[in-house]
Amino acid sequence: MQPWLHAYAALGVDAKSLILPRRGSSIPARLYLLAPSDALVLYNLLTQVTPTLNTMETLLQQIVNGLVVGSVYALVALGYTMVYGILGLINFAHGDVLMVGALVALQVAAYLQNTWPGLGTTAILLISLGAAVPVCMLMGYTIERAAYRRLRNAPRLAPLITAIGMSFLLQTLAMIIWGRAYHSFPPLFPTAPLQPIEGVFITPVQVTILVASAVLMVALVLLVNKTSLGRAMRATAENHRVASLMGVDTNKIISTTFIIGSGLAAVAGVMISSNYGVAHYSMGFMPGLKAFTAAVLGGIGNLGGAMVGGIVLGLVESIGAGYIEQLSFGLLNSSYQDIFAFVILGIVLIFRPTGLLGERVSDRA
Amino acid sequence: MMKKKLIAVAALALSGSLSAGLAQADDLVVKIGHAGPLTGNIAHLGKDNENGARLALEEYQAKGVTIGGKKVKFELISEDDQGDPKTGNIVAQRLVDAGVKGVVGHLNSGVSIPASRIYNQAGIVMVSPSSTNPTLTQQGFPFVFRTMSNDIQQGTVLGKFATAKLGKKVAIIDDRTAYGQGLADEVEKGVKATGGAVSSREFTTNQSTDFMAILTKVKSQNPDVVVYTGMDAQGGPMLKQMRQLGIAAKFMTGDGGCTLDFIKLAGDAMNDKAYCSQAGLPLDQLTDKTFRERYKKRFGIEVQVYAPYAYDAASAIVEAMKAANSVEPAKYQPFLKKVAFKGAGGNVAFDDKGDVKAGAITVYQFRAGKWEALK
Numbered sequence: 003m004q005p006w007l008h009a010y011a012a013l014g015v016d017a018k019s020l021i022l023p024r025r026g027s028s029i030p031a032r033l034y035l036l037a038p039s040d041a042l043v044l045y046n047l048l049t050q051v052t053p054t055l056n057t058m059e060t061l062l063q064q065i066v067n068g069l070v071v072g073s074v075y076a077l078v079a080l081g082y083t084m085v086y087g088i089l090g091l092i093n094f095a096h097g098d099v100l101m102v103g104a105l106v107a108l109q110v111a112a113y114l115q116n117t118w119p120g121l122g123t124t125a126i127l128l129i130s131l132g133a134a135v136p137v138c139m140l141m142g143y144t145i146e147r148a149a150y151r152r153l154r155n156a157p158r159l160a161p162l163i164t165a166i167g168m169s170f171l172l173q174t175l176a177m178i179i180w181g182r183a184y185h186s187f188p189p190l191f192p193t194a195p196l197q198p199i200e201g202v203f204i205t206p207v208q209v210t211i212l213v214a215s216a217v218l219m220v221a222l223v224l225l226v227n228k229t230s231l232g233r234a235m236r237a238t239a240e241n242h243r244v245a246s247l248m249g250v251d252t253n254k255i256i257s258t259t260f261i262i263g264s265g266l267a268a269v270a271g272v273m274i275s276s277n278y279g280v281a282h283y284s285m286g287f288m289p290g291l292k293a294f295t296a297a298v299l300g301g302i303g304n305l306g307g308a309m310v311g312g313i314v315l316g317l318v319e320s321i322g323a324g325y326i327e328q329l330s331f332g333l334l335n336s337s338y339q340d341i342f343a344f345v346i347l348g349i350v351l352i353f354r355p356t357g358l359l360g361e362r363v364s365d366r367a
Numbered sequence: 368m369m370k371k372k373l374i375a376v377a378a379l380a381l382s383g384s385l386s387a388g389l390a391q392a393d394d395l396v397v398k399i400g401h402a403g404p405l406t407g408n409i410a411h412l413g414k415d416n417e418n419g420a421r422l423a424l425e426e427y428q429a430k431g432v433t434i435g436g437k438k439v440k441f442e443l444i445s446e447d448d449q450g451d452p453k454t455g456n457i458v459a460q461r462l463v464d465a466g467v468k469g470v471v472g473h474l475n476s477g478v479s480i481p482a483s484r485i486y487n488q489a490g491i492v493m494v495s496p497s498s499t500n501p502t503l504t505q506q507g508f509p510f511v512f513r514t515m516s517n518d519i520q521q522g523t524v525l526g527k528f529a530t531a532k533l534g535k536k537v538a539i540i541d542d543r544t545a546y547g548q549g550l551a552d553e554v555e556k557g558v559k560a561t562g563g564a565v566s567s568r569e570f571t572t573n574q575s576t577d578f579m580a581i582l583t584k585v586k587s588q589n590p591d592v593v594v595y596t597g598m599d600a601q602g603g604p605m606l607k608q609m610r611q612l613g614i615a616a617k618f619m620t621g622d623g624g625c626t627l628d629f630i631k632l633a634g635d636a637m638n639d640k641a642y643c644s645q646a647g648l649p650l651d652q653l654t655d656k657t658f659r660e661r662y663k664k665r666f667g668i669e670v671q672v673y674a675p676y677a678y679d680a681a682s683a684i685v686e687a688m689k690a691a692n693s694v695e696p697a698k699y700q701p702f703l704k705k706v707a708f709k710g711a712g713g714n715v716a717f718d719d720k721g722d723v724k725a726g727a728i729t730v731y732q733f734r735a736g737k738w739e740a741l742k
Binding site: 183279288325335336 | 611
């Protein structure tokens, strides 16, 4: 027996159950991660190696943390994945659209609070969101029209570099307009955390994030699968030349895609800012990077993949940061939390190069 | 006719440029470099340093400084190192190539340490106003100085204060930068030396905004105090998230969090359970009483943290130049070792390593809307 198996055995975990029950198992090989026995083993492992009493609370709290972060990732990832699905372009400026959304909302909210102090927080939130979304939509349209359209038939690297340049441009413009300082986002939600289960905390903002993300994702899936606009989008994704021969105005469809993606990014930006209470001109970079990762993890170009990828990435990060020390017997610590997430990404991509739910590659074969 | 006019114009232009050239030759133009993050997530602090250095040079120039019989005209060349060590090296080389006679910077320890090698090899004096990692002045570089006390002093005070006054069980979180990590190590030593226990050491990055996962883990250990060594941009939101998770422990942070922005970012999570320590004096007790007013009048914004020390760094360079009667670093470096004057942030005098002598450490508690110094 391997020495590390002894270590697990000492903790009362049947290590063999972790690695061996595959042969002859009725569960198909690629569902390993989802098998209920595995979830049980993982739970036992997590609970038994944690020395404290409030283990269950901690695990539930980490799951809540992961879901909240993950649903924001998913919302931003939808923007990446829609554009990739249709154009094969990775729009690196997407994270910065999010930042502009947050800062516009901040500006409007601050103005409203000064001018009409009697206005309720919900009204302020809705009005500032109502301002941020159209601004970002207009910006998404302009970016596509000005920077990407001319490069649509250029080699793939050209629009990619343009997208990176666009990201720098937006950040610099935002720095000029809003300055270098961190802005504190006004608390538009009640701040007292709720306790759905004793010891597990969730704030009203986080509940809103979960609900709003779910609603927007469902709405987007319905739009793409059930409406004529969605059909045109799918046709353009399949092959935009043929789609245009069939009477689809592909330029309009591509613009619409950017507009929808940017609108979602604006909502995500306002959510992130209200959750953390911060807005800053460089705040789009990390969520952008993580959402891109989530989109790849789920299978880029695939709407369902973006959602699954976002949630999985959020959970892996949260669980990773919380338990990596116990899982590695003190060898690794939370400074490896991002590495942990990327190791998972690497493993998934080795076994499923097109992501968890698969990339849309039908037209590029 | 036309030709004559042209010649006359040309002659006028020539004489004009000659006289301008002569007027400039009378002045001695001295380039002083500043380097710090002017973009990125702590750009507000980088700009603060730049303003501090600029104010010092402008004030000296207004008073009039004569070196080697010539009137000195100071020119501040400010470069953006993005808080990134690689960019820091490029910027340092650019300043050296531009022929600066001294550098105020860099801000981050992680950037200052590699850049200090470049300045030292080029024989250019570097005075950092805010890089507090002890390594900077322990490399044996004669041209490297700093105007703020280092992390050994601050970390020890922070760790001891946390254990003696706030509680025995301490969780430490750092941001994995040279500054955060170095300070956290010293805090840990301070805690253990005072009989406390470190319940967990957690890590985040200087780009993060979400700390829920590590805080949930910290919570499961029930610490009395959570210490964060990093900048305000992370510290403020971290305190907020601690309270969201129902962690009642006291919170303490180092000089990177002793700012106005920290208070703004933590929002309604700020109460008297928040503490911070800072190398140097409280802003309302600076040795130079009118510094903040002059700064606000000149730049239209409030001092963040390190501006007084950037002001002192620039002043120390000018004072040494005056004493040496030379602007050449090789000539004035020995005099920099001997300067002794009352700066904006305390008495400025360096020990043989280049560290400021007897730097003060102040602990603050949040009370009635602001950081209030505890005796």
